[in-house]
Amino acid sequence: MKVCLLALVSALPIVSAATQANASVATIEADASEFSINLDQSSIDEGEFVLNVDNLGSLGHVIAIEGTGISTSYMSSGSSASVTGELAAGTYNVICTISGHAAAGMSTSLVVSPISAPSTTASDSTTTITPEVTTDGTQTTVEESVTTLANSGSKQMGRLSGGILMLFVGACMIVLRRGKTSYRNSTH
Numbered sequence: 453m454k455v456c457l458l459a460l461v462s463a464l465p466i467v468s469a470a471t472q473a474n475a476s477v478a479t480i481e482a483d484a485s486e487f488s489i490n491l492d493q494s495s496i497d498e499g500e501f502v503l504n505v506d507n508l509g510s511l512g513h514v515i516a517i518e519g520t521g522i523s524t525s526y527m528s529s530g531s532s533a534s535v536t537g538e539l540a541a542g543t544y545n546v547i548c549t550i551s552g553h554a555a556a557g558m559s560t561s562l563v564v565s566p567i568s569a570p571s572t573t574a575s576d577s578t579t580t581i582t583p584e585v586t587t588d589g590t591q592t593t594v595e596e597s598v599t600t601l602a603n604s605g606s607k608q609m610g611r612l613s614g615g616i617l618m619l620f621v622g623a624c625m626i627v628l629r630r631g632k633t634s635y636r637n638s639t640h
Contacts, residue, residue, distance in 0.1 A: 477502060480562070482546070484527070485509035487557035489546055495563040498541045504534045513553065517562065518545040541566035 478496035482489055485508040505515045507527040516523035517537070524533035541564050548558035 483508050484513045489560045497567050498564050500538050502536050506532045514549045516549050539564045
């Protein structure tokens with residue numbers, strides 16, 4: 453039982469890191485008014501994002517990320533809009549597309565930083581330790597075996613770590629079942 457818990461706890465950081473790498477969606481909150489756009493953050497990492505805009509002004513506005521085709525719908529005074537998209541690394545102008553609004557000051561910059569690739573070993577592989585469960589009828593033994601798996605990127609890492617977690621859970625279930633069987637046999 454202790455071995456199962458140790459194996460499961462050992463696998464959690466791998467699963468957690470892979471899940472966080474895949475689930476990183478930036479959220480930008482913006483306020484639009486005459487004649488400014490205020491972003492709650494001026495930089496994000498490249499990839500998926502959500503832009504939530506509140507029109508605090510008395511005029512209608514349409515907020516867009518220039519040159520990307522990403523734009524909110526028309527927002528009347530007091531309304532809000534949300535838009536999702538994906539941006540590559542670079543610097544983008546966030547503007548109001550209503551005629552004359554950008555020239556009057558409704559323009560700001562958004563810096564999108566590249567995501568640094570996770571470091572890998574020279575052979576571009578990941579080594580994992582998986583338990584090997586054996587039993588001789590009276591005692592269950594868990595031995596470690598080392599497996600080297602090719603690293604196929606962060607999206608694949610999430611699948612890989614999910615598979616590792618399932619392997620640990622399966623090994624724990626085998627140990628627990630065999631432990632119950634051994635206990636039942638010894639009490640009869």
